[in-house]
Amino acid sequence: MAMASSPHIPRKAHQISSPSKLTSSEPLQQNTLSTDSSPNSKPTKVPTIRARLSQLCQQGRPDLARHLFESIPKPNTVLWNTIIIGFICNGMPNEALNFYSRMTNSSSKADSYTYSSALKACAETRQLKLGKTIHCQILRSHSSLTRIVSNSLLNMYSNCLNPCFDFLEDDKHGFVKVDLVQRLFVNMRKRNAIAWNTMISWYTKTGRYFEALKLFKTMMNMGIKPTVVSFINVFPAIAGIEDRKSSVVLYGLLLKLGTDYVSDLFAVSSAIFMFSELGDIDTARQVFNLSRERNIEIWNTMIGGYVQNDLYDEALEMFLRVLDSDHISPDTVTFLATLTAVSQLQRLDLGQQLHAYLIKNSMVHCVVISNALISLYSRCNYVGVGFGVFDKMLERDVVSWNTMISAFVQNGLDDEGLMLVYGMQKEGILIDSVTATALLSAASNLKNHRIGKETHAYFFRHGIRFEGMDSYLIDMYAKSGLIDTAKRIFENNCIHSRDLVTWNSMIAGYTQNGQVQQAFTALREMIEQNEVPSSVTLSSVLPSCSPVGGISVGKQLHCFALRHSMDLNVFVGTALLDMYSKCGSINYAERVFDMIQDRNSVTYTTMILGFGQHGLGERALSLFRSMSGFNMKPDAITFVAVLSACSYSNLVDEGLEIFESMEREYRIKPTAEHYCCVVDMLGRAGRVAEAYEFAEKLGDDGNLVGIWGSLLGACRIHGELELGKLVSERLFELEEGNRVAGYHVLMSNIYAEEGMWGNVDTVRQGMREMGYRKQVGCSWIEVGGVTNYFTSKDQKHPHSEAIYAKLDELAMEIKAAGHRRSISGNVDDMLEV
Template sequence: MSPPPRCAVSLPLAPTNASATSTGGGGGGGVGGKKAQTHPTASQVRRLCKQGQLDRARLLLVDALPRPPPMLLCNAVLIAYVARALPDHALRLYALLNHAARPAPRSDHYTYSCALTACARTRRLRLGKSVHAQLLRRARALPDTAVLRNSLLNLYASCVRYRGDGGVDVVRRLFDGMPKRNAVSWNTLFGWYVKIGRPQEALELFARMLEDGVRPTPVSFVNVFPAAASDDPSWSLVLYGLLLKHGLEYVNDLFVVSSAIVMFSELGDVQSAWKVFDHTAKKNTEVWNTMITGYVQNGKFAEAMDLFIRLLGSKEVPLDVVTFLSALTAASQSQDGRLGQQLHGYLIKGMHGALPVILGNALVVMYSRCGNVQTAFELFDRLPEMDVVSWNTMVTAFVQNDFDLEGLLLVYQMQKSGFVADSVTLTAVLSAASNTGDLQIGKQAHGYLIRHGFEGEGLESYLIDMYAKSGRIEMAQRVFDGCGDFKRDEVTWNAMIAGYTQSGQPEQAILAFRAMLEAGLEPNSVTLASVLPACDPLGGGISAGKQIHCFAVRRCLDSNVFVGTALVDMYSKCGEISAAEHVFASMSEKSTVSYTTMISGLGQHGFGERAVSLFYSMREKRLKPDAVTFLAVISACNYSGLVEEGLTLYRSMEAYGVAPTPQHHCCVVDLLAKAGRVDEAYEFVEGWGEEGNFVSIWGSLLASCKAQGKQELANLVTERLLRVEKKYGHAGYNVLLSHIFAAESNWSSADSLRKEMRLRGLRKVAGSSWIKVQDATLQNYPKNGHVYSMLHGVDYDRDEII
């Protein structure tokens, strides 16, 4: 047999229930002055094991100590412990028999096999190596059986890790050194390859097993199905065909059925998964749960709920916690709050209000994803029992629904309650810091992350995003550089590229994209959606955008809804509106954001009627417009002078459940003012009362009054703007007011306004422009010095002439 890979250690278990006794001086059979206990009979031990009274069976063996009981009886109890999933009890008995009995009972291959299996179940590799060493010392006295070899293989396959400790070499050496391999040996090996993320090798080993003439067992298919789901979809039908050929014993094994449903579901082949489910004559709860979960994972929420209702009406199969978790997940992901409330009511009624923690957490998630954060928090606050997952769920719910401050306060309360923040908590805190741009909170989370050893747990991308959105792109770059090549995965690169784009550094974003390709990483849809906004006229330009478009087509990523939307936005901003329309028309899937982007692009290029037509086409597709959609289409009407159409769309917002914002009001004011209906615009703003008191609205109306010479109305608007402006402050509108006062020769008011601006530190940002020359963005002419020198010379000549 192969030696253990490292130095063996002694078994660290001490006797627990045996008291130390000394043998008396007289009487050969006396122990401590008492008559020695006789050994239990085999029938006693077997009866107790069969009845599940394992502790009583163990006591019978312990009472016989220090005389060693027959190994046959010890093995019976050890095997029963392992079979009943009590590996810790098995290890304690093994240690007790080997330390308390003098002489110790002679362990046989069944004893060692049980001990090794128990070590594997508890992931105690160090203890398993000790048993392995004991086994090697007695190797010549023991038969070299497949059972013992398989137990050793299972130990190391269960405990060793893939990276850093030579795990592959250890397991393969044990497998290759086996003189004879059975189905259990093969199952253990290719199941382990699936676990360490090497599915292709698992499939190759399965094929080798068949070539060697070893008949697969049901467990063989259970172990190899996940490999087909994660590597080669064509294998799924081949494997299931092989399963059918092995007869009804395999096809009707419910564990195999569940595994086949999972395989097809993960491949997105829900139809095949349903066929497997439907052809299974007798189904248990696990099979039903697996099929419902498969529907949910593939976005088939209606089908999932139909199946759940069928199960609910069936009295043959009981529902469990997993069933309700799957149903609540369907309600969460479909954002069907009404369905979620019905499930909540059924749970309260069926469980008499005593919900398990895991279901309470799922309900919090469901209500938060349906937008009902208040109910989610009330439910969280009433949970009879909480764990870290409960707190993390509620914190994440707050942050995902833009209640960042509430989420951060809850983290503070969580720590006061004695719970320790983990990586999920830090993810939510960093997201909240990103959303609010709160660099101080982000730095505190970064420090906590370092102090508590959370580095390397995938939080780097959140740190990069937080620093980039807080305006510290150099810190984001430092985090990225500190990851090293090994830790830089697609997510980290995506965060860095998005950070450059959001920080107004488009050239750097495109350079990072190229560096990612050079590093051998494959960009995904998120990568392309992050880099395409950098290809605007002032960034990478249309040339870089077209190159990335070609890359997306070659990788079949152009059909992705996020990539398609980013392409539409890029072409629209670069003036290629026909190309934008072509991309939009070719998109197989369109979202509300896709339509909004296309409507905005058409509007900005003066195609208002086409933008309105597209809006109504979106409605026919049963996509619900949001506030941004309405702003885009009303703005399109504004650009094209479609006044009545714009007003109709504005009035229809309430019918869609969308509340108008100041941006919508301002757009309508501009729409009316451009059409010469300034008085109507003023009445419109007045009708909003305090809700219309925004600087942008009154400023837009004032600019329209000035443009159309409505001096009397301009005076009324000026009074309102001055009141509102003092509260908010806006340099641009202060300058506009100053110009109006100057045009009326009201120099004192203009002067006082300018002085007040200086006192308040308000300064109008100077206008500027850029041009592209040979793929370089220029804000200043390279020979500015010569230009100003020439102008100075012209001024001098003019003075001389005069």
């Protein structure tokens, strides 16, 4: 905002100039005062006092100016104005308001410059209530609203009103909401460029970008020449409405207006921001290169633009140039943008170097910097180091807590995340929407409906609502096994607000809980309500085709993906090849894999797993080895897939070599799943004793049900009775293993194969006493687009007689070929009772 210029106090950027014309012919007091603290100073007249006040303020010596002012018996309006604006120019707006209050209680009368200065101080300190009081004083004084006062009122309200919440107020009748800034602007009789700029800025701040651009064009059409500030304010509005054409036109206009415009540092920074937000990073870089002078704000905007457009390496290159510069020093904003780039690249080495630099330069205790470091270490899977940063913070805000809680949850440390939420509440920090989403995610991951319900109740008690809350709740209840509760939320809470995310959560919930038909029904309802399924929808519903052998439904979904150009999406493509693999169509799966252009490690893992399940171990190994050629790093799940493939195809030596390479070459520590794969691989190949030795060498890491259960299955297949007894003892010592009926059945089958029926009876009796029942198996096959289900001794199928007759015929052919029927099948039938 601008005021009339003062010949004594220089104008500063974004500060008002002197509120009084010091050449005014207004009569001054004729008494004389000393302007120097020296006892030998000579007396001077009032005009000289006014000049001396201005000089002291200009020199940055407001305390001496105050001392001089206090020695004046009866200062007049001009002197009051001089000291008030002096305090504002020296960054002391509260002191300026204090002197304004003293002036209103004195005999001096406030004028336009007084009100303008006081309103400027209110704008800087965001004191809306006091600003409104001054506005009322202006109205009660019956002074005409001069342009300088009107501009100051615009500036005060646009700075003090919250652009997100309270800029709309009731009119005097209480009937409608009005925008105070807009009303002041409309009621101004004469508007200069300052008023137009303030209004454009206000529209931009309140997110009314179209109105901001329209007002800029109206100003131009009325013959008012835009200032540099006009462009600074309108460029973000153009970015907000993504108007590429206007961005080029208005930046061209800025260039035409000359050097003063195009070389203004704020205008350069605003233009770089606009083009970066529009995704036109090349033009943003051209603007940067054309700038003859660059301050740290321009460098920060350029670095932030690269980060905004996912060009993280370029952002780091710009940061290094800042470090190499002798004239520019990086600030907090520089490091925030750079840490974001390093975090996205997961460059732990660079992150640690930056952390060391920040410690060395005493910047690490800045809250926002610490928050960025926590986020960086979390993305690099060094959550422990991130917690070390959090623990050493001298001051924490809600973002600090949320960042650390989210880091724990995202890294699978859900219990630690929940404990930190309790610590956050003990510190008196209120839970917000970010905390809430982390809480619900933790409850979902833990499948802990108690925590989920408590969180839901907390939301209800405190009236917490946030965007996407219903979908988070549906996801949490579905993953916790309470699909009916999830369905109630979907049907009751979301009846008028079902969006794509909510539908996806409900469909995924049905799929996760094995309610396949409900998932397909929800998909049909979604389409009927004109909600177009997304790639996430298809990725959620495609897994439902596999359990029911519904390849025909899967093909329909594939056709839908083709029609909507979603088949090349990596997530849809991965779900499709998984569906085809599990439905037995490995050739279709491979075709889908070949068509996916942007493959990730999940895509490779799914295809390797598919090859393995179809006994194509060599092809699985070939695909695994090809990953390095595409700069694709396998993860822990990839190794589970390739070890399983080796197990199914009896490629034991190759599998053992891959297992050994996990830590040696890929720095991946084997887990229980990998150990189980090795034991299963050795067991299937008949190397049961070797599998037993491997499990024994694992020590405490080998005390897992899956390992010993897999080994017991190998003992049954290869008739290793004595070893089976040892394995079963170890297995049943584990509480979880003792509770699984299938393992007791396995041991019973081993005894039956050896004809040890007394032992079989003992096992069966023990199962009855413990209340165990063998779970009935289920098979299915799709014929003519219809899926047929069968369980043991099933007689429900309309063609059961013909089916069993065919089975008997096959059994006779097997017997005639010299094969012996396994007795374990009969034992399994008996154990189902």
